[in-house]
Amino acid sequence: PYNFFYFGIIIDKNKLYGKGFKIKESFYKYTCSLVFENAKPYLRDAVIIIDGSGSKSFRMQLQQYLKKKMNQGDDRLIRKIKLQDSGKNNLLQLADIVAGSIARSFTSKTDSKLYRKVIKHREIYVQVWPK
Known part of the structure; x- marks a missing residue:
């Protein structure tokens, strides 16, 4: 019933260096910024709505x-950011799927491409980072 499109990012943690990537919160914020940068035109x-895990701070x-x-x-791309429990929000559950x-799809499992293939027509862009 949802008309949705998605952006994603795959990060190869083995290729990352620098102190900021070792701090979970900094890494999460940076990852979010990469995805939002790709989605900017939309x-x-x-x-x-973001999963409300983590401390209040x-x-x-x-x-x-x-x-x-x-x-x-003058660009107001984001009006509001809501933090909600993914267990109580269908759209967050969809995002998890x-x-x-x-x-x-980036694993070597026999069905690795199957699930992404089902939703591929909804995909706008999935970034692999770093290259």
């Missing part, structure tokens, strides 16, 4: 970070 006054930092990064100048399908 965002206009958007309401973003981190969640507030993430909201501020993304709004500051995405709402520059999409993320799992993308991740599985």
Whole structure:
């Protein structure tokens, strides 16, 4: 029943270096910024819903970070960021399924391509980083 499209990112952690990537919160914020940067042309006054895991302090930092990064100048790409429990939000559960399908497509399992193939027509862009 949902008309959705998705962006994703696959990160090869073995190729990362630098202190910031060792800090879970910094790594998460940076990853979010990469995905949102790719989605920028599709965002206009958007309401973003993110899984509300992590400390309250981190969640507030993430909201501020993304709004500051995405709402520059006259562009108001993000109106609001909501943090919700994925167990209580169907769209977050859908996002979890999409993320799992993308991740599985980069494994060597026999069905690795199957799940992503089912949703491929909804895919706008999946970035592999770093190259």
